[in-house]
Amino acid sequence: MIVLLDGLLSARQRAGSALHAAGARAWLRFTALPGWAQALLLYAATRVFAAAVTVSVARFQEQSVWTPASPSYPIMAADLWDATWYRKIAEGGYPLPLPRSADGAAAQSEWAFFPAYPLLVRLLMTVTGGSWEVVAPTTALLLGAAAAVVLRRLFARVAGEQAALAGLLLVLCAPAAPVLQYAYTESLALLALAWALLTLVERRYGWCVLAVLLLGATRAVALPFALVVLVHAVARWRAEGRSVTLRDRFALLGLLVASGVAGLAWPVAVGVATGIPDAYTEVQSAWRSGQVVWVVPWLRASSQLFGDVAGPVLLVAALAALVWWCTGPAARSLGPELPAWVLAQQAYLLVVLDPWTSLFRYLLLQVPVALLIAVQVRSRAAVGAWAVAGLALQVVWVAWLWRFSPPSDWPP
Numbered sequence: 001m002i003v004l005l006d007g008l009l010s011a012r013q014r015a016g017s018a019l020h021a022a023g024a025r026a027w028l029r030f031t032a033l034p035g036w037a038q039a040l041l042l043y044a045a046t047r048v049f050a051a052a053v054t055v056s057v058a059r060f061q062e063q064s065v066w067t068p069a070s071p072s073y074p075i076m077a078a079d080l081w082d083a084t085w086y087r088k089i090a091e092g093g094y095p096l097p098l099p100r101s102a103d104g105a106a107a108q109s110e111w112a113f114f115p116a117y118p119l120l121v122r123l124l125m126t127v128t129g130g131s132w133e134v135v136a137p138t139t140a141l142l143l144g145a146a147a148a149v150v151l152r153r154l155f156a157r158v159a160g161e162q163a164a165l166a167g168l169l170l171v172l173c174a175p176a177a178p179v180l181q182y183a184y185t186e187s188l189a190l191l192a193l194a195w196a197l198l199t200l201v202e203r204r205y206g207w208c209v210l211a212v213l214l215l216g217a218t219r220a221v222a223l224p225f226a227l228v229v230l231v232h233a234v235a236r237w238r239a240e241g242r243s244v245t246l247r248d249r250f251a252l253l254g255l256l257v258a259s260g261v262a263g264l265a266w267p268v269a270v271g272v273a274t275g276i277p278d279a280y281t282e283v284q285s286a287w288r289s290g291q292v293v294w295v296v297p298w299l300r301a302s303s304q305l306f307g308d309v310a311g312p313v314l315l316v317a318a319l320a321a322l323v324w325w326c327t328g329p330a331a332r333s334l335g336p337e338l339p340a341w342v343l344a345q346q347a348y349l350l351v352v353l354d355p356w357t358s359l360f361r362y363l364l365l366q367v368p369v370a371l372l373i374a375v376q377v378r379s380r381a382a383v384g385a386w387a388v389a390g391l392a393l394q395v396v397w398v399a400w401l402w403r404f405s406p407p408s409d410w411p412p
Contacts, residue, residue: 035161039152042169043145049391050178050398057398064406074133080404081411083183085110087132089118090125098274098283106282111270116217117185136183144180144187148172150194155371157201158334166383167371173390174370175397176361179412182402186364189219193341193365196225200232201337205251209258216262220352221365223263224344229256231340288354297354322346330376338368357401357410 030038051073058076063069066079079087089110099109117139125135148168155164171177180187196211216222233252236244267280276282302311325331326339345366349355353362377383401412 031161031165035152035156035164036149038165039148039168040145042165042172043148046169046172046177046391047141047144047181050181050394053395053398054178054402057395057403060399061403062406064404066404074137077137077181078133078183080182080402082113083136085113086118086121086183086185087136089113089115090122090132090136094273096274098276098279101286106279106286108286109283111274111279112283112287114185114218114220114266116214117188120188121183132183137181140183140187141181143191147180147187147191147194150191150198151367154194154198154201157198158338159371159375163371163374166374166377166380167367169383169387170370170373170390171364171367173387173394174364175390175393176364176412177390178394178398178402179361179364184361185218186361189215189221189365190367192218193221193225194367197228197337197341200229200255201335203248205248205255209255212255212259212262213265216259216265219365220263220266221345221348222259224348225341226256226259226263227344227347228337228340229259231336231344235336294351298350301355319346319350325372330372333375334368334371338371342366342368358412360397360401361412 030041033041054076055073058073059070061067061069061071061076066081066084067075071079077083094110094115098111099107101107121132121136121139124130124139125132128135130138148171151171152164152168155167159167172180176186180190192211192215196208196215199205199208199211212222212225215225229252233256236248236252270280270283271277273279298315299312302315305311306314323343326342331339349359349362353359373386374383377386397412401410
């Protein structure tokens with residue numbers, strides 16, 4: 001019996017050693033690939049997982065105004081929630097005059113949504129002859145692949161290759177990451193943001209202007225990027241002083257102006273097109289219970305979740321911890337730009353957002369947080385545990401928020 005047990009233990013040890021060796025060889029082959037190929041492989045693996053989750057959840061999707069019961073993957077990825085607004089823009093453009101409800105107030109309409117993604121899909125639909133359900137999520141999927149490549153390069157530029165892979169994995173395993181392959185703007189916004197941050201870090205200011213203008217045509221996040229440009233300029237001036245060339249000074253000034261223009265261009269365009277200067281603000285208020293109020297909605301939401309006293313205290317503590325984390329040694333090792341983006345976007349969200357279930361999706365653009373985690377965790381096993389937890393939360397996000405339970409539900 002003892003001999004038999006010894007044999008079984010030895011066989012188990014040999015099998016474990018063989019698996020470990022095979023895993024080590026696979027890892028070596030993976031890391032030997034070019035950086036862009038590593039990024040695409042990680043992206044492909046996580047997209048297959050998200051697609052499988054989407055197909056599984058679709059079996060439980062009830063019939064609604066948007067989809068039939070148990071829809072196919074293309075319909076599930078292209079016809080829920082705000083994707084319907086992007087479809088209207090792609091197929092019919094923006095409505096004139098400004099749609100209004102019976103009481104004369106601005107109604108919910110396409111003017112609340114930025115044009116870059118739906119117009120790109122419209123162009124591709126025209127060129128290929130494909131339907132919205134095919135072209136829209138496919139476009140988002142490919143844009144997300146490009147974003148993964150650029151993001152890995154950005155992370156490698158500021159933190160090294162190993163941290164870059166870990167940080168990218170955590171981004172792609174974030175709870176709301178399945179939206180990167182749905183008919184939403186997140187994949188294009190992530191590409192534009194990664195491109196803007198990379199070109200800013202590399203001091204290619206002309207390309208950064210283009211990236212910021214694209215970002216401003218995709219999502220309402222170009223204004224906080226202006227703060228990142230300002231932080232970059234101050235940091236460079238403190239490090240180099242008068243040795244900063246006159247050309248770079250003017251380039252940075254132009255980039256700062258371009259960031260402001262990109263942040264205001266769409267609201268101004270909506271006003272000009274409709275003939276109503278504050279039309280964009282009016283349309284946005286149609287999704288709210290009242291006018292935009294700074295910070296108060298965050299306090300209200302925290303009170304609803306955790307109590308009138310504990311909620312605001314926890315909110316303030318969380319924000320203070322975020323500031324402390326983004327100004328600490330690990331964050332400083334990444335340079336000033338990425339931590340500045342985290343704080344700038346969070347400050348912007350405090351001003352403009354009524355936080356609720358959509359917050360998970362908005363936080364997807366807080367990509368430097370994933371890199372900070374990767375830099376501080378370091379252990380591959382710990383990063384893997386973070387990734388697995390994120391994938392589990394993706395199942396929750398798709399089943400709870402992306403799946404629509406008629407007649408009304410919380411938005412993703």
